[in-house]
Amino acid sequence: MKIAACVKITPATDSRISILADGTGIDASGIKWIISPYDQVAIEQAVLLAEANKGTEVVIVTVGDDNAVAQLRAGALAVGGDRAVLVQDAALANSDNLGVAKALAAVLKKEAVDLAFFGKVAVDDDASQVPGMAAELLGWPQVSSASKFELAGSGFTAVRAVGGGMEQEVRGSFPVVITADRDLAVPRYAKLPQIMKAKKKKVDTLSLSDLGLSAGDVAPKVAVSSYALPPSREKVTLLGGSAQEAAAELVRRLRDEAKVL
Amino acid sequence: MRHKPLDFYDIDDLLTDEDRQIRDAVRAWVDGRVLPIIEDHFQAGTFPAHLVREMGEMGFFGTQLEGYGCPGLSYTAYGLICQELERGDSGIRSFASVQSSLVMYPIHRFGSPAQRERWLPGLASGALIGCFGLTEPDHGSDPGAMITRAEHRGDHYLLRGAKMWITNGSVADVAVVWAKLDGVVRGFLVERGTEGFSAPELKNKHSLRASVTSELVFDEVRVPLENILPGVEGLKGPLACLTSARYGISWGALGAAGACFDASREYSLTRHQFGRPLGSFQLVQAKLAGMLREITKGQLLSWRLGRLMDEGRARHEQVSLAKLNNVDIALDIARVSRDLHGAAGIVSDFPVMRHMANLESVITYEGTHDIHTLVLGRWITGIQAFS
Numbered sequence: 320m321k322i323a324a325c326v327k328i329t330p331a332t333d334s335r336i337s338i339l340a341d342g343t344g345i346d347a348s349g350i351k352w353i354i355s356p357y358d359q360v361a362i363e364q365a366v367l368l369a370e371a372n373k374g375t376e377v378v379i380v381t382v383g384d385d386n387a388v389a390q391l392r393a394g395a396l397a398v399g400g401d402r403a404v405l406v407q408d409a410a411l412a413n414s415d416n417l418g419v420a421k422a423l424a425a426v427l428k429k430e431a432v433d434l435a436f437f438g439k440v441a442v443d444d445d446a447s448q449v450p451g452m453a454a455e456l457l458g459w460p461q462v463s464s465a466s467k468f469e470l471a472g473s474g475f476t477a478v479r480a481v482g483g484g485m486e487q488e489v490r491g492s493f494p495v496v497i498t499a500d501r502d503l504a505v506p507r508y509a510k511l512p513q514i515m516k517a518k519k520k521k522v523d524t525l526s527l528s529d530l531g532l533s534a535g536d537v538a539p540k541v542a543v544s545s546y547a548l549p550p551s552r553e554k555v556t557l558l559g560g561s562a563q564e565a566a567a568e569l570v571r572r573l574r575d576e577a578k579v580l
Numbered sequence: 581m582r583h584k585p586l587d588f589y590d591i592d593d594l595l596t597d598e599d600r601q602i603r604d605a606v607r608a609w610v611d612g613r614v615l616p617i618i619e620d621h622f623q624a625g626t627f628p629a630h631l632v633r634e635m636g637e638m639g640f641f642g643t644q645l646e647g648y649g650c651p652g653l654s655y656t657a658y659g660l661i662c663q664e665l666e667r668g669d670s671g672i673r674s675f676a677s678v679q680s681s682l683v684m685y686p687i688h689r690f691g692s693p694a695q696r697e698r699w700l701p702g703l704a705s706g707a708l709i710g711c712f713g714l715t716e717p718d719h720g721s722d723p724g725a726m727i728t729r730a731e732h733r734g735d736h737y738l739l740r741g742a743k744m745w746i747t748n749g750s751v752a753d754v755a756v757v758w759a760k761l762d763g764v765v766r767g768f769l770v771e772r773g774t775e776g777f778s779a780p781e782l783k784n785k786h787s788l789r790a791s792v793t794s795e796l797v798f799d800e801v802r803v804p805l806e807n808i809l810p811g812v813e814g815l816k817g818p819l820a821c822l823t824s825a826r827y828g829i830s831w832g833a834l835g836a837a838g839a840c841f842d843a844s845r846e847y848s849l850t851r852h853q854f855g856r857p858l859g860s861f862q863l864v865q866a867k868l869a870g871m872l873r874e875i876t877k878g879q880l881l882s883w884r885l886g887r888l889m890d891e892g893r894a895r896h897e898q899v900s901l902a903k904l905n906n907v908d909i910a911l912d913i914a915r916v917s918r919d920l921h922g923a924a925g926i927v928s929d930f931p932v933m934r935h936m937a938n939l940e941s942v943i944t945y946e947g948t949h950d951i952h953t954l955v956l957g958r959w960i961t962g963i964q965a966f967s
């Protein structure tokens with residue numbers, strides 16, 4: 320069996336984001352990059368399956384630049400990925416989610432994987448578009464936000480949490496795209512011996528033409544006009560005095576100043 | 581959590597990719613496994629023993645050694661591991677220092693092939709725990725005057741004496757014990773359970789409370805002949821171990837200092853008095869700037885020393901300087917940080933007083949601050965002032 324985990328390199332969730340002066344993007348200097356946390360769950364699920372099923376290969380796939388290599392080694396190959404494929408192309412740097420999905424779908428097809436895990440959402444743009452697009456481009460079914468995944472016969476069973484504490488069980492066959500919810504698996508810590516081994520694992524860099532795609536194929540259909548930070552929080556006033564006094568003052572302010580009562 | 585530690589001079593750029601990845605992996609583990617539980621262990625005065633096997637699996641022990649289950653990483657990587665562990669707690673770092681530098685290192689360097697084979701893989705994996713007995717109740721800074729003695733008796737050595745303040749003593753499977761044989765200091769591997777050997781734990785500590793500290797008592801203990809470390813004679817044996825450990829402590833102290841700095845910066849921005857954040861007062865800014873200054877210098881010191889260690893040309897006086905400087909500044913920073921937190925600084929909601937209390941041990945063990953100062957004095961003048 321061959322399993323892919325498709326991952327995105329994003330700023331660490333506790334990064335302080337600032338916007339470039341011209342508003343065209345975020346300032347990348349000083350940002351610590353990580354593999355998006357849900358993608359890390361996807362990797363873990365892929366590795367767990369490989370560990371339980373001898374002869375299974377886990378291929379990590381990403382679209383990115385040179386900086387991605389260190390992330391792939393530390394965050395993916397050091398926790399059990401067997402090798403990685405990095406799609407790197409100037410045309411992809413300015414592409415959109417559909418362009419990225421086309422590149423990933425081309426890799427999944429080329430690699431002839433049985434199963435592709437993605438995180439359900441990337442923590443930078445929160446778009447949740449790429450896995451669904453990739454599945455559609457490949458003509459594969461997709462199970463989104465899986466919280467449980469098991470091989471069953473020649474296919475699989477997945478569980479998704481739906482609203483109201485209910486769960487939905489989905490059965491299907493391969494190939495398939497599965498996106499990982501938080502509960503799917505608990506990412507392991509990278510062990511130092513694995514970090515050393517990961518240095519020797521293969522990271523193949525492919526261009527669009529290696530995948531039979533052209534710059535035109537990934538020309539963006541969506542243009543981002545500008546980025547802006549949310550307005551900074553208004554001044555906070557702490558009301559002093561006893562609880563009773565503070566409550567009275569709060570009601571007064573809500574009524575007389577905010578005029579919401 | 582404190583993911584982005586102080587790196588004012590971009591020292592990250594001086595590290596290799598591998599060193600950075602190792603550091604980040606240890607940091608993630610400390611964030612997830614140590615920080616959530618350490619205050620409770622410190623308060624209860626218990627060592628989190630469940631972490632030993634995990635640390636072994638993570639590959640934290642004997643990293644600077646090669647073979648026998650050890651990965652042969654750089655000394656810089658070893659230092660970074662110490663830094664991250666001590667960002668968690670000095671007790672966790674102490675455990676690793678003892679295991680790696682004071683137990684695995686002498687067995688690796690001075691042990692017989694059979695001793696290495698027998699002990700190193702288990703110590704590396706955390707299946708076995710070691711301790712290092714040099715200090716005695718009446719001989720701390722002057723270990724050369726030790727009274728613990730071994731006598732050759734046919735098919736064994738007879739060991740008599742006691743060691744004091746021994747980290748991991750009560751939980752150790754093997755003790756590396758330094759004792760005099762015919763007037764010469766030699767190393768012996770004493771196994772847990774050997775008749776006449778006991779290791780009562782010392783309680784009531786105000787410092788390093790999440791670490792086991794014990795007395796080792798040798799009441800006519802028969803040690804098999806093959807348990808002597810064949811490769812070294814004299815005090816240079818234990819001193820070589822200490823040089824390796826002290827180097828790691830110089831990094832470790834920066835971890836504790838960094839944790840105190842992070843807590844102080846955060847607190848100074850969120851705590852308001854007189855209608856302004858504490859961090860808006862010049863006195864508080866001066867304290868924070870002082871921490872920044874000293875941590876940055878300490879980082880450069882340890883980084884450079886790591887390179888010298890890797891090149892095999894670090895002098896023990898250089899290690900003394902780094903140990904004494906970095907522990908000194910870390911203790912100072914922890915005390916200032918405790919003060920800057922006001923009353924909140926004395927409770928376990930913040931890590932600062934725990935680090936402060938821990939560092940009171942770190943400044944004493946592995947050669948006290950003053951003894952290292954005298955080592956430097958001797959290097960400068962050629963005159964030994966401590967005996």
Ligand SMILES: Cc1cc2nc3c(=O)[nH]c(=O)nc-3n(C[C@H](O)[C@H](O)[C@H](O)COP(=O)(O)OP(=O)(O)OC[C@H]3O[C@@H](n4cnc5c(N)ncnc54)[C@H](O)[C@@H]3O)c2cc1C
Nearest residue numbers: 712713714715720721745746747941945946948950951966
């Ligand atoms: C928590 C903890 C864990 C420890 N773990 C271990 C361990 O695992 N293995 C081990 O072998 N030891 C261990 N030690 C012991 C430690 O190494 C000793 O405490 C240390 O070497 C100092 O010895 P001492 O306590 O006997 O102090 P002393 O040597 O009695 O010193 C007391 C004071 O006198 C000063 N002093 C001594 N001689 C001179 C001099 N010539 N000139 C000027 N000042 C001097 C010292 O600097 C110090 O301030 C540990 C200690 C602690 C606190």
